[in-house]
Amino acid sequence: xxxxxxxxxxxxxxxxxxxxxxxxxxxxxxxxxxxxxxxxxxxxxxxxxxxxxxxxxxxxxxxxxxxxxxxxxxxxxxxxxxxxxxxxxxxxxxxxxxxxxxxxxxxxxxxxxxxxxxxxxxxxxxxxxxxxxxxxxxxxxxxxxxxxxxxxxxxxxxxxxxxxxxxxxxxxxxxxxxxxxxxxxxxxxxxxxxxxxxxxxxxxxxxxxxxxxxxxxxxxxxxxxxxxxxxxxxxxxxxxxxxxxxxxxxxxxxxxxxxxxxxxxxxxxxxxxxxxxxxxxxxxxxxxxxxxxxxxxxx
Numbered sequence: 001x002x003x004x005x006x007x008x009x010x011x012x013x014x015x016x017x018x019x020x021x022x023x024x025x026x027x028x029x030x031x032x033x034x035x036x037x038x039x040x041x042x043x044x045x046x047x048x049x050x051x052x053x054x055x056x057x058x059x060x061x062x063x064x065x066x067x068x069x070x071x072x073x074x075x076x077x078x079x080x081x082x083x084x085x086x087x088x089x090x091x092x093x094x095x096x097x098x099x100x101x102x103x104x105x106x107x108x109x110x111x112x113x114x115x116x117x118x119x120x121x122x123x124x125x126x127x128x129x130x131x132x133x134x135x136x137x138x139x140x141x142x143x144x145x146x147x148x149x150x151x152x153x154x155x156x157x158x159x160x161x162x163x164x165x166x167x168x169x170x171x172x173x174x175x176x177x178x179x180x181x182x183x184x185x186x187x188x189x190x191x192x193x194x195x196x197x198x199x200x201x202x203x204x205x206x207x208x209x210x211x212x213x214x215x216x217x218x219x220x221x222x223x224x225x226x227x228x229x230x231x232x233x234x235x236x237x238x239x240x241x242x243x244x245x246x247x248x249x250x251x252x253x254x255x256x257x258x259x260x261x262x263x264x265x266x267x268x269x270x271x272x273x274x275x276x277x278x279x280x281x282x283x284x285x286x287x288x289x290x291x292x293x294x295x296x297x298x299x
Contacts, residue, residue, distance in 0.1 A: 008034070008044040012075075018067040018297070021059060021078060023125055025218040026267050027067025028297060030057075030076040037080050039184055043157045049075045056155065057296055058182050060100065060127035064134055064220050068297030069267045079129050081184060086113060093190045094148065099129030099183040107202055116193025117146055119201040123209050125221055129183040133176045135169045139205055144169035150186040152176070159184065172225060172292060214252040217260040223274070224257055225292045232289050233257030239280045246273040267297070
């Protein structure tokens with residue numbers, strides 16, 4: 001047991017810049033940082049943090065994350081569990097995939113195996129674990145629509161499975177945001193399909209993203225949540241805020257729902273811009289909008 005702990009300690013990086021681990025390319029340093037590639041490494045890392053009495057922060061690809069300029073006090077654990085198992089019968093396909101697997105990578109793999117039902121989600125930036133945590137969605141489909149069950153771990157090292165219902169999926173949230181459960185892997189229910197049709201759909205969604213979203217600049221994806229019957233980006237656009245800048249952060253000219261890092265933005269730039277946009281939308285439309293970005297780190 002001591003040997004495992006020492007191995008984990010050898011893998012820990014101190015004062016790691018979090019801008020290297022978020023798609024926003026923003027963020028101060030984490031006191032301690034580790035990439036875990038297996039359940040056992042994750043158990044050892046959480047045990048290490050417990051023994052040192054330091055907080056734990058779990059990340060995937062950092063695609064929906066803003067880390068504050070002061071950084072993170074504690075241990076950041078980046079989940080890189082990459083297992084993949086595909087089981088087929090005549091009627092359906094079940095795919096069990098590790099939390100660290102990239103959504104795009106999975107989409108491509110499924111296409112080669114002639115498995116359909118994931119095309120809409122394949123362009124979502126980030127990992128399977130992050131998608132489960134956020135109940136990520138695109139083009140009318142959410143991850144909850146294809147999840148059967150998810151294997152997870154609590155901070156005590158207990159491993160268990162949750163059914164779809166037990167994961168309490170709602171718009172951009174799940175039980176994983178309410179409890180300290182860490183996603184290890186999830187099992188998806190998909191279908192047999194035709195490779196060409198699957199690839200055509202994936203390309204269609206990818207081209208739509210390229211056309212409508214500012215993929216050429218660092219961002220954390222859609223910055224603001226949508227609301228019932230309201231297109232949030234339209235409200236922001238109607239306030240004349242496309243292209244509006246604070247420091248190195250600005251509202252994308254291509255899509256008003258995206259804040260982009262166009263010139264070495266700080267987290268403070270982004271937070272000030274979020275605050276300004278919320279105020280302007282409320283002034284003009286009387287609607288309170290919420291950010292979709294998750295903010296972590298010392299304030």
